[in-house]
């Protein structure tokens with residue numbers, strides 16, 4: 241594949257990476273020298289701009305970018321062959337395909353910024369003292385067994401999630417064995433523990449949604 245694709249403007253490299261991905265959501269269209277989205281009926285739709293960075297160095301957080309004027313995506317979501325969907329609750333365009341979620345920050349046709357997601361509005365602002373208190377409790381803990389000894393049985397247990405090793409390999413992710421969630425430790429945040437296949441764990445303190453907030 242051509243190292244510098246001229247037809248599709250992307251600064252982050254994500255589209256190039258997707259072309260090599262076994263999920264085959266994107267292909268390289270050599271005739272146009274563009275990266276194209278593969279629709280359910282096999283037709284491919286070339287991207288003039290990357291949906292993630294919009295061709296901006298700053299990526300999805302770039303400020304002062306003109307918003308999309310072409311409204312191409314409102315037509316895409318009406319096409320049953322197009323995997324793009326619009327989520328009204330979050331005000332987001334996204335593709336969910338074989339376990340991969342792709343959020344659209346920019347219009348792939350005109351490069352304009354898409355409307356801000358409402359996702360963050362649905363979450364509460366975690367209290368710094370609650371984050372600190374959880375961090376103190378779990379300090380130095382490095383396996384699920386010790387977490388359970390310290391905090392008791394988790395409120396929710398998920399696993400093992402299905403992550404394709406081939407895809408995981410490309411994105412440098414390790415397979416996750418299980419995820420446990422403690423949601424009664426604090427009023428504003430949850431503790432999520434991911435345990436990987438090698439027994440290592442990752443601790444994530446995440447904000448509660450406004451509906452989950454404890455009073």
Ligand SMILES: [Zn+2]
Nearest residue numbers: 250252290293
């Ligand atoms: Zn990009």
Ligand SMILES: [Zn+2]
Nearest residue numbers: 308310347350
């Ligand atoms: Zn547009």
